[in-house]
Amino acid sequence: MAPLEDLEREYPIVDSNFRLFCASHGIFTDEDFLVHDLYALEGFAGQGYAPEKLKQGIKQVLSIIENRHRPWLNGLELLEDAHLNKRTLSTGCERIDVLLQGGLREGHVIELVGPSSSCKTQVCLKAASHVAGNYLGKVIYFDTGNSFSPKRIVQFLSLSSDHSTTEVNKTIQQVMSSIVCHSVFDIFTLLNMLHQLMNDLKSQIDCQVKMLIIDSLSSLIAPVLGGGGTHGHALMVTAGFFLKELAHEYNICVMVTNHMVGGEAGVSKPALGESWKSIPHVRLLLSRNYSSNGSFITVLKHPCLATGKSTESLVI
Amino acid sequence: MTSAFSWIKADETAAQALVRILTERPFLVLPAPLHRLPLRVGNVVEVVGPSPSAKTLILIQAAINCILPKEWKGVHYGGLERAVMFIDLDCRFDVSSLSRALQRRIIEANGLRSSLKGNVNEIDKELFAACMGRFLYTRCYNSFEFLATLKTLHHRLQQEKEKRGSAVYMLLIDSIGAFYWMDRALPSSSTGNNNRKSLSLQTVVETVVHEIQRLMAVHPILVLATKSAAFGDKQSTTEVIRKRSDEKMLASRGPQNTSHRDFMPSVWQSFVSHRLLLRTSDGISKHQNHPTFSTEWLLPSLKSSEHFTVDDDGVLVTI
Secondary structure, eight states, rough: OBBBHHHHHTTTTTTTTHHHHHHHHHOHHHHHHHTSOOHHHHHHHHHHSSSHHHHHHHHHHHHHHHHHHHOEEHHHHHHHOOOHOEEEEESHHHHHHHHHHSSSSOOEEEEOOTTTTHHHHHHHHHHHHHHHHOOEEEEEOOOOOOOOHHHHHHHHHHHHHOOOOHHHHHHHHHHHEEEEEEOOOSSHHHHHHHHHHHHHTTTSSOOOOOOOOOTTTTTHHGGGGGGTTSHHHHHHHHHHHHHHHHHHTTTEEEEEOEEEEEEEGOOEEEOOOOGGSSSSSEEEEEEEETTEEEEEEEEEOOSOOOHHHHHHHOOO | HHHHHHHHSSSOHHHHHHHHHHHSSSOHHHHHTTTTTOOOTTTEEEEEESSSSSSHHHHHHHHHHHHOOEEETEEEEEOOOOOOEESSSSOOOOHHHHHHHHHHHHHHHHHHHHHHHHHHHHHOOOHHHHHHHHHEEEEEEEEEHHHHHTTTHHHHHHHHHHHHEEEEEOEEOTTTEEEHHHTTTTOOTTTTTTTSSOOHHHHHHHHHHHHHHHHHHSSSSEEEEEEEEOOOOOHHHHHHHHHHHHHHHHHTTTOOOOOOOOOHHHHHHTTOOOOEEEEEESSEEEEEEEEEEEEEEETTTTEEEEEEETTSOEEEEEE
């Protein structure tokens, strides 16, 4: 929220006289303008002292507001953006790639939901190692439960390549240096770090980020939910929209995990439930297959694919 | 005297008025499941349903009907050739789903003709580009961006009208309750200043309704909005249950004991002129492994209910 005084430096029309007029109508910040009827305000301006200048000021604020929202794009411009900037990243697991018709899309928020030991973290680690190794980009990994395992990544890398040891070591060096892991233990730290990441991306300090993984997001949000208050939900939705903005505006693939908790009548349900459902683009349900010691993945939601499709058992 | 006479003189004849209204406010047949009722400009239609229930897909299908021309190079498409504006509050719109659905519609319309002529149908690039150009899109990540978009929409609509020669026909909002929880937690900053409007869910929604109303007074548009049927916070839910426990006991014997509970402020609820409820229907056997949905018009309430499913290609199929 910017007070109107801040606008004066850039736009001299927003002078003390104009601000006094605004204050008399209860407008102190530019957000107050948004909930005000500007036509009625213009009417009031016409009655007062120096109406022309006040009307000019209102017009100026309106044009400032116009820059606040994102531009209107037509369908062709959208298609062009999608073709140029939104690539599909392979996860490194062939079955997931086939299921998702190529892999994970940049600009999407992908949620993995499943009970414990259903390979959520394994899919995250695998995707991180594959993206870091094959797309020359940075992977940011927010680890909330100390489950990030560099050893496992080395394992993935040495399994997937059939080159000599020196070359494998070189790839490991390169992949390890492009995965940045942060330990995060509460939602406020997470929001803070997302803010920082957004600022870095905005000022183009860090433009090589290809993927952002939060394992697990639900363990940060679930503690603040419940109790009948609204703040837990507000924090959850704020974090969700933050992730969507990061994903879309900076062409990052965001992957989060969601654990399962016991629900009514013993049926387990996702820890982030109804109000979270509208946040992710893609929801994948991982369930354990005890007979073959692997997991299978079902599409719960996808913008292009029909729901209910699933992979055969996959071992990671 | 002359001025008084000119005042009571007729502005236009009925025939002229009819021609004007038919060009300014043409009637568009919307695809299923919105086809039951005649929806015209000036209506505010709300599509309510759980996630996922193909709400966005319904909006996209409606948009395609609007952006396609009525006829193009001798092929009948049955569209309006008017622009649509899509405000994405959920930020999940995927342009490829629009382009694929549009391509499929063009092929289908051509298929009728090419089966007679026997030539291989290929998509007319020019037609496709013209249609995509009529689809305008913006996204908002919070209520203030949404308000800023609405505040400046009047200018934008006018620009489009001048540029294209025809006005925007439809405003699509997906989905209206996206910022509900964020707005409920807005800090109340009104302390000390009595005449300052406090920023809250109530004022934000009031302003949204007010701005759309003002737009509709000047520009004849049809508003289609989706809303996810989430439930409010637990406290109010239990209150409602307590209050309604007696009613519910009676109602539970009936076929539908799950009533739709609106969480948006009443100012939005009363602004809506038509409301369509979507449900996942488990009673009916799954249609080739795809979940089926049932529709019900709540406002105005219609007895008939329809079922549809979404197939692998993302096409709505009514059953």
